Amino acid sequence: MAHVSVKFTTAQRDLAVPPAAIRIPATFKRAALAEVVNHLLGRTDNPLPLDFLIDGTLLRSSLAAYLENHGLSAENELVLEYLVALPPPTPVAAFHADDWISAVAIASKDRVVSAGYDGVVRVWDTTDGKTVSKHQVAAGVVPLKAALVLPPSEEQDASVLRVAVAGMDQKVTIVDMAAKLETDGMAPPRPICELAGHTGAIEALAHVPDLDQLFTASWDGSIKVFSTKHADLSSGTAPPAAKKARRDATPSTTPSLPTIPALGSMYGHHGAVTALSSDAATRTLFSGGHDHGVRVWDLSTHTTVQTMTCEKAVLALAYSSTSRLLASGHADPIVRLWDVRAKDSTLVRSRLAAHKNQVVSVAWAPNSAWLLSSASLDGTVKVLDVRSPGQPLHVVAPAVSVPKWQGGKDGEKAPVAKRLCVAWGEGMVAAGGEDCELQVWRAEESI
Template identity: 30%
Template sequence: MNGEGEDASKVIHVKFLTKLDYPFKVPVTSVVIPSSVTRLGLSSIVNSLLTLEKPEPFDFLIDGELIRMSLEQFLNAKGISAERTLEIEYIRAVAPRKEEKPSLHDDWVSAVDGSFPRFVLTGCYDGLGRIWSSPGSCTHILEGHTGAISSIAFANSEGAEGVTVATASRDRTLRLFKVDPAESGDSTTRVGAYKILCGHKASVASVAAQKYGSKVCSGSWDCTINVWDTNESTSELSVPGKKRKGNNQAEEPQLEGEVETTLVGHTQCVSSVVWPEHDVIYSCSWDHSVRRWDVETGKDSLNLYSGKALNTVDVGGEGSALVAAGGSDPILRVWDPRKPGTSAPVFQFASHSSWISACKWHTSSWFHLLSASYDGKIMLWDLRTAWPLSIIETHKDKVLCADWWKGDSVVSGGADSNLRISSGISIS
């Protein structure tokens, strides 16, 4: 009993600081709190100081690191003295405030893109791409593939009118679609491709658009990466016997694009590609590697090895230079290629219980990224702690794809045939 009383009597002097504006700013004065308090307890204390009508969940940092244990355990682990007045920064907790109603598809949702704020793109095992303006509201259906869609991406160059969408499929082709957002009304518009991209010898696993350009790249089970032009060139001949129906249902000629460049080096399936800089492509493969490619020379300038077959790669974080990848184990790995002399990951997150199917950096944060897994969960991560900030468990089966949308939402698809949108996520 005496020991318990002694533990309970341990207190720490703290000051709560924040970069948040009114009404989330507390007076900067020293307060005394129990050393045994956890993050939830700290959040309750700050809420009592703020006297908000509705409690707000907060996260807390000491010396730039998030607290994920009791305050006393954290101080002991970091060797921080409890004798001085501690400065604790608080931020709004990163967690969804709202779950939108699901958008049901006819088959597994295998691809999603949330990079355009007005719409969400999905690709499905039924061979159709879909454009959603809001939960449950499908404005356009992109048709023509004869196999499951494996990847989908907005492919607009800066200032382009309308929306250009690229799809990749198990039918070995990519297709390019032009969509006029003004056409979307109460009914769903069916759109055919204006260009078919043929050249891969096996299923196409991934497509990504060039940043500030008019090209797309694709990764395939034939172990190659192809680079294509999205322009509707008048010099290209229409494909004999191939026509598309426009929105007025009149048949129009359909162009077939040729490969501009092929990047060769991977020895197994190229499972994911991203194009974060004008002339730089990143890829990952079932050969366990992440590679960085110079588009102009066609050579790879970086090789990172994970020891596992990889399904997904993305580039972002500090300086838009960190490489995140996941695959055939539950570990999300993050490398910093700017650090010379080492190919080891600088971060490894291991809270999933099955293969990782997707990872995506937040576009405006150095610290935040998400991962999706066959365990049915989406996890939101912050590089300042080894534990997930939040776990989204809205899917009833494997999660196959996920992305950020509008900066404060997560869009995802899975084997439950649903597009799910988790919104109201505060990224500080």
């Protein structure tokens, strides 16, 4: 059996082992390597789960396979940096909605907001599994595609969450939702206004708090800019009264809301704009669309300062201010990472093998430079590590069958329920999809 010389190092001084190189079988993988390190630490009775880095990449094969893949021989000495392995996320709560869940946002440590194809936005309590508040955005079935929680203003009641939702009706609806469980003395959800101007469905929202501006991405090929200042949201004018209805017409039960026009529009994509993210610190906006392009916008001038392209349509974007990387989901199973600071950013810095179908939502762990989550039409939610491009770190949610599926031929398997959205914040990962289930997990970012 071939052996290889390895030296173990760690950034955790209390877990350091002697620096001398030792020879071990080249067939050893992560589990066997962890056993060696735990033996050197004298922790055979209470072993630590460990991961191993070689040249900044997590080892996910045998040492022999690593040597072969990198054109090295067993005569080369390998330096293995070990660290305590991150545990998989653990379930916290699960909720059932009346229709597909297409957007999710984490409001606080015990509040999650969801929006769905039934046109309803809901606030959920993760501690007791109850619906805190819900609001039907429009009469009838109007699929919502995007949702976010706006930061509270000085004029806003502390017990209220201000939520922006948008979708197929081509408008953004601003709704004040109860942050506490509704009681007889608590006011119901109150729609504030509508932000109008698009001529196509809205797919994504992004907010820059320092500017008090909301950005919307639409199938009409534009990105529109709206003010979210309290005074501006309160200044909308109600639409003119409708003409007298015919006697046989069905009366509308949905009151008209004040309408706020856009401050302006941003053009550059050819075709639908389907993804947005922002960097508040630099006042930068990132957008992606069906033209396979990712654009970087300077929000001081609302102009494109950089254009990047790849092989597939862009379906999701998420920027990390910690790693300063932009992650993108596409009409293929790959999550791409872009370094927007690089001069030649037209090239993808890294590709993460994540799924078996399109990646429709991505979200970074807020305080980690390495971790992000992804949701896919293959029915799974996964945690990815940028240091492990070959495979995901954890499968958070496995694929499940479409509920109440009426099968075709005998023995035909039910299709999987597509996952449509994922969010990471406040130590939680939340995701929803075609099975109408909103699932929440407790997720560690570091040990």
